């Protein structure tokens with residue numbers, strides 16, 4: 001009697017075990033791409049290519065000769081799991097020189113980091129926080145700033161002006177990249 005009732009129980013148990021096993025295999029197969037996508041940013045590390053790329057700031061003709069123009073430095077920022085489009089990462093004062101070359105300075109004051117403005121009346125750059133002043137070629141003129149404005153590399157490709165953005169530590173007499 002017990003031998004007659006044993007096979008159905010065994011078959012049921014076998015089917016149950018098979019179902020659990022198949023469920024586990026399917027779950028594992030489904031998890032592989034999900035886990036891969038979750039951990040791939042860690043394998044590749046943070047994206048630095050976007051950080052180093054020069055940022056387009058406008059057409060050559062948009063820059064009047066001899067008058068600094070403030071431009072926003074906008075780019076997409078990528079970290080391990082997210083990518084945000086069109087983020088303003090800084091700003092620069094860009095000047096088109098009479099000889100056709102360009103110069104650019106970070107708007108960040110080298111004293112404590114306030115935004116440096118163009119004072120057209122005094123023909124200089126001026127920081128509103130502690131009255132530091134700089135000549136239009138970025139040299140230190142007055143106030144507590146320990147150095148001149150921080151220069152940024154400018155590139156012209158065809159008609160496009162591009163700025164290489166860089167941040168420097170504040171409060172130091174010598175320029176030190178962040």
Ligand code: FES
Pocket residue numbers: 109110111112113114127128129130131132143144145
């Ligand atoms: S932050 Fe510019 S003078 Fe202090």
